[in-house]
Amino acid sequence: MAVSLKVEERATRPRSLRNKLRHEGKIPGIVYGYQVESTPISVDDRELMRLLRENGANTVFTMDLNGKKVNTLLHDYQSETFTRELTHVEFLSVDMAETTEVETEIVLVGEAAGVKAGGTLAQTLYNMVVSATPDKLPENVEVDITDLQIGQSITVGDLAAHADYTIITDADEQVAAIQGAQEESAELEVPGEAAEPEVIGETDAE
Secondary structure, eight states, X not given: OEEEXXXXXXXXXXXXXXXXXXXXXXXXXXXXETTEEEEEEEEEHHHHHHHHHHHOTTOEEEEEETTEEEEEEEEEEEEOTTTOOEEEEEEEEOOTTSOEEXXXXXXXXXXXXXXXXXXXXXXXXXXXXXXXXXXXXXXXXXXXXXXXXXXXXXXXXXXXXXXXXXXXXXXXXXXXXXXXXXXXXXXXXXXXXXXXXXXXOOOOOO
């Protein structure tokens, strides 16, 4: 799915312009890639965050650059360490007919039978790499764990093939497992034979 994103070309000098943009609620960025010269841009902070929340990070963003329609993916970004606010974004122009590889989130769905039986769910893989044309890239990959029993696990290779994308991550990678309930074993005290008290006898008189 593609969504429209309004961007504006920006100057790269002086450096103070970046701070000015941020004060205006805009994020400096750049667009490069397929049939596009590297172009500095700015994008409205709130608009971009809204589109990301509603559509996911693997959405195709369609933008207008000098009257040319360009399809892009959010390729990279920088953010503040504490506030997590975006400070710079990179968009990669893509050919909608060619496949591309991206990382996507793994979402476990269902309540595992093993958890109902007292086991503990352990998710060991949270993201995987998939390949697809830009319009078919998934926001996430759902993994059904409903039938997972205690002692069982799901690997990437166990996941069913999907018509829209191909999973690139190694098939041996474990996604999730159900561990047995940890039982605290009480230490049993085994009573031993009582030691006979030492008897101090009377010494013989000389």
